[in-house]
Amino acid sequence: MASSGRLKPGEKGKIRVDVNIRGKFGQIMKTIQVVTNDPERRQTTLSVKMLVKDLIHMKKYKAAEIFSGACKICHLDRGRSRKGHDLYVNDCMMCHSAGKSALELGAMRTKTREEVAKAVREGVQKTSMPGWDAKHGGPLSEDEIRGLIDYIRPVSINSKN
Amino acid sequence: MAKTLLTAAFFLCVAATSYALPLLRIDKPQHDFGTVTQEDKVEHFFEIENAGDSDLVIEKLVPS
Numbered sequence: 265m266a267s268s269g270r271l272k273p274g275e276k277g278k279i280r281v282d283v284n285i286r287g288k289f290g291q292i293m294k295t296i297q298v299v300t301n302d303p304e305r306r307q308t309t310l311s312v313k314m315l316v317k318d319l320i321h322m323k324k325y326k327a328a329e330i331f332s333g334a335c336k337i338c339h340l341d342r343g344r345s346r347k348g349h350d351l352y353v354n355d356c357m358m359c360h361s362a363g364k365s366a367l368e369l370g371a372m373r374t375k376t377r378e379e380v381a382k383a384v385r386e387g388v389q390k391t392s393m394p395g396w397d398a399k400h401g402g403p404l405s406e407d408e409i410r411g412l413i414d415y416i417r418p419v420s421i422n423s424k425n
Numbered sequence: 426m427a428k429t430l431l432t433a434a435f436f437l438c439v440a441a442t443s444y445a446l447p448l449l450r451i452d453k454p455q456h457d458f459g460t461v462t463q464e465d466k467v468e469h470f471f472e473i474e475n476a477g478d479s480d481l482v483i484e485k486l487v488p489s
Contacts (some may be wrong), residue, residue: 269482270482271473271474271475271481271483272473272480273477273480274475274476275474275475275481276473276474277473277474279470279483280467280468280470280471281470281488282465282469283457283468284467285463285465285467286463289463294488294489296486296488296489297487297488297489298451298473298486299483299484299485299486299487300447300449300484301482302446302448302449302477302481303446303447303481304446304448308454310451310456311456312457312458313456313458314458314460314461315460316461316463317460317462317463318460319462319464351429357454363447389469393479398447
């Protein structure tokens with residue numbers, strides 16, 4: 265980061281700081297501790313802050329676009345080769361949690377297994393929920409789909425019907 | 426006479442080394458990027474200076 269690790273008396277230098285804000289939004293603050301041989305102050309703190317405007321989530325996309333481009337880094341890649349609960353946490357929970365756009369797990373568990381299966385496989389019309397199985401343009405294998413449905417809506421929960 | 430000069434020189438050296446210290450000066454240790462979007466490149470160069478009178482060594486940078 266520093267242009268030079270050693271400065272002669274009177275010499276000036278620069279410390280470069282870059283922040284990766286991909287997929288982040290809101291107020292962000294980063295600090296960097298600079299450790300030198302200055303006997304009076306061995307450590308000095310540098311800090312940067314910014315407000316990251318969320319442009320990505322304000323645009324209207326088709327649901328299936330979360331499987332491509334920059335979207336898939338957060339919405340698909342994190343869950344790769346994971347199953348059941350693990351897959352849910354990595355690929356579903358960023359939308360399916362309190363304060364987010366989609367139903368929380370508890371709310372989904374009040375639905376029938378058939379309703380949940382249909383939503384996971386085919387997506388939900390007029391929402392940001394895409395179809396996840398291959399027949400509907402989704403990325404998941406049949407095995408992964410079944411594991412996910414079993415996690416979201418286990419058979420053991422008594423149906424409201 | 427020569428011996429006295431040498432002694433004087435020796436003490437001067439000792440005095441010089443014991444007072445020569447590096448001093449890190451950073452005028453603006455905080456930077457506010459303001460409002461940015463996810464497509465912006467967020468990069469800043471902090472200007473630093475050695476305001477002391479011996480070499481300043483940056484041993485490490487520890488990001489949070």
